[in-house]
Amino acid sequence: MxxxxxxxxxxxxxxxxxxxxxxxxxxxxxxxxxxxxxxxxxxxxxxxxxxxxxxxxxxxxxxxxxxxxxxxxxxxxxxxxxxxxxxxxxxxxxxxxxxxxxxxxxxxxxxxxxxxxxxxxxxxxxxxxxxxxxxxxxxxxxxxxxxxxxxxxxxxxxxxxxxxxxxxxxxxxxxxxxxxxxxxxxxxxxxxxxKIKHERTADCVVAGYRVHKSGPVVGSLLLGLYDTGGVLQHVGVCAAFPMKRRAELAEELEPLRTGFAEHPWAAWADAAAHESARLPGTQNRWSGKKDQSWVPLRPERVCEVAYDHMEGDRFRHTTQFRRWRPDRAPSGCTYGQLEEVVRYDLAEVLSGG
CATH class of the missing domain: 3.30.470.30 (DNA ligase/mRNA capping enzyme)
Structure with missing residues (x-):
């Protein structure tokens, strides 16, 4: 060449x-x-x-x-x-x-x-x-x-x-x-x-977190929404916290730490379980050797996050933390709150509309 x-x-x-x-x-x-x-x-x-x-x-x-x-x-x-x-x-x-x-x-x-x-x-x-x-x-x-x-x-x-x-x-x-x-x-x-991207907000259950690579502080929060069957599905993460805030989050969330046996996502390490539920991921072709382990939390706290759009039943990209929602019950954090985007034919997009 x-x-x-x-x-x-x-x-x-x-x-x-x-x-x-x-x-x-x-x-x-x-x-x-x-x-x-x-x-x-x-x-x-x-x-x-x-x-x-x-x-x-x-x-x-x-x-x-x-x-x-x-x-x-x-x-x-x-x-x-x-x-x-x-x-x-x-x-x-x-x-x-x-x-x-x-x-x-x-x-x-x-x-x-x-x-x-x-x-x-x-x-x-x-x-x-x-x-x-x-x-x-x-x-x-x-x-x-x-x-x-x-x-x-x-x-x-x-x-x-x-x-x-x-x-x-x-x-x-x-x-x-x-x-x-x-x-x-x-x-x-x-x-x-x-680039100008869509931004929406959703209230999500915080059901766990991953530890930051630099030490025992929060790297990202694991987010969940309840489906129509009442099952808490893993829908994505929110991250990009300042280092000081990561340490504060670890302290705030410490009282919610629990064991995997009592957690809704207890089967996360079983690859077969991912076929019927949205669970935090195990090793895959994207993560390589990256540590995918996480700290389980009792699903009792709700946070509001900003997101751009959904890919199927999950957030397409990492969301942004906006605020805690102590006024919201975790059971109310369902897919029903999400805005439904009107479908549009890709062929028309490619032709310039």
């Missing part, structure tokens, strides 16, 4: 803001695996956000890249798995599997797509110093004849339309909106774009 921009490349990143800024290029924020795709003839390298190779996990995309991208180019985009008209992150995650036979089976059953939203090089030209608006023109020309499963990400400079996308597209499994300054060069691994 001999390209003007060679792998590995870390993608340009975005920082969170609360509102959509004016005077920029706007795109939907896709919920998938960020990827930098290098193609030089038949050679294709797909790199992750951290620069690690993803090529072997998406053989169908290697073929699609050869069929749809210019012979020599570097593309920034998102790998997604569409399923029943929306993006499905759980099915996407299943693709990171050590067995090649399993990967190829899933490539047939739930094929991935590539949504391209930036271009770093084409032919012998590096575009890293080229302004965003000009790169967009090059990208549109490069993908003018592309077809599924390779898609050109819709983009606009109309702030009002971007607001509509933000309000409507979540139902297709999207995260929010990304705003890019029109004169912005491509800056790998720098947070120079802006």
């Amino acid at each position: 001999d390209l003007p921009v060679m792998p590995p490349v870390k993608p340009m990143l975005a920082k969170s803001v609360s509102t959509i800024p004016p005077g920029m290029q706007y795109e939907a924020k896709w919920d998938g695996f960020r990827a930098i795709v290098h193609r030089d003839g038949d050679e294709v390298v797909i790199g992750s956000r951290t620069g690690k190779p993803l090529t072997r996990y998406f053989p169908e995309l290697v073929t699609a890249v050869r069929d749809n991208l210019p012979p020599r180019c570097v593309i920034d985009g998102e790998i997604v798995v569409p399923y029943e008209g929306r993006l499905d992150f759980d099915r996407l995650g299943e693709r990171i599997h050590p067995a090649d036979s399993r990967v190829r089976l899933l490539a047939e059953r739930t094929p991935a797509g590539l949504i391209a939203f930036d271009i770093l090089a084409v032919n012998d030209d590096s575009l890293l110093t080229t302004p965003q608006s000009d790169r967009r023109e090059v990208l549109e020309a490069a993908l003018a004849d592309a077809s599924a499963p390779v898609h050109l990400a819709p983009a606009t400079t109309d702030q009002a339309l971007a607001r509509q996308w933000f309000e409507r597209y979540e139902g297709a499994g999207l995260d929010g909106v990304v705003a890019k300054p029109l004169d912005l060069p491509y800056r790998p691994d720098a947070r120079v774009m802006y």
Whole structure:
């Protein structure tokens, strides 16, 4: 491979803001695996956000890249798995599997797509110093004849339309909106774009915590919600506490410590139990050798957390602690309090609505 921009490349990143800024290029924020795709003839390298190779996990995309991208180019985009008209992150995650036979089976059953939203090089030209608006023109020309499963990400400079996308597209499994300054060069691994994500709040039962890697203080709180059968399901965690607050939380929660035998998630170490209930995870392909053990607490305290959206029956990302809710009974912390997002057809999103 001999390209003007060679792998590995870390993608340009975005920082969170609360509102959509004016005077920029706007795109939907896709919920998938960020990827930098290098193609030089038949050679294709797909790199992750951290620069690690993803090529072997998406053989169908290697073929699609050869069929749809210019012979020599570097593309920034998102790998997604569409399923029943929306993006499905759980099915996407299943693709990171050590067995090649399993990967190829899933490539047939739930094929991935590539949504391209930036271009770093084409032919012998590096575009890293080229302004965003000009790169967009090059990208549109490069993908003018592309077809599924390779898609050109819709983009606009109309702030009002971007607001509509933000309000409507979540139902297709999207995260929010990304705003890019029109004169912005491509800056790998720098947070120079802006992302606007949905934020909602929910009252959750605190049923345990993981110990922080630095010592005997709280690393993250384990959150639960009751389902319609009255079973407390593990729905995610909240973290990102200052170190002083971590120590304070350990003291506050000490009176609630209990044994696993008395806890609703007593079966967490049994892999088979995870098939019928949401339990704190054991070792898996994402955690590697990371310690997944946790401290059980009597499920008596309720906290309010901020979250962006759900993936199935759990929080898609780490939530943010807002406050304790001593006025709420744990039994009232159910899935029923969560806002139901109106479904939206992914095909309309890809066409720009």
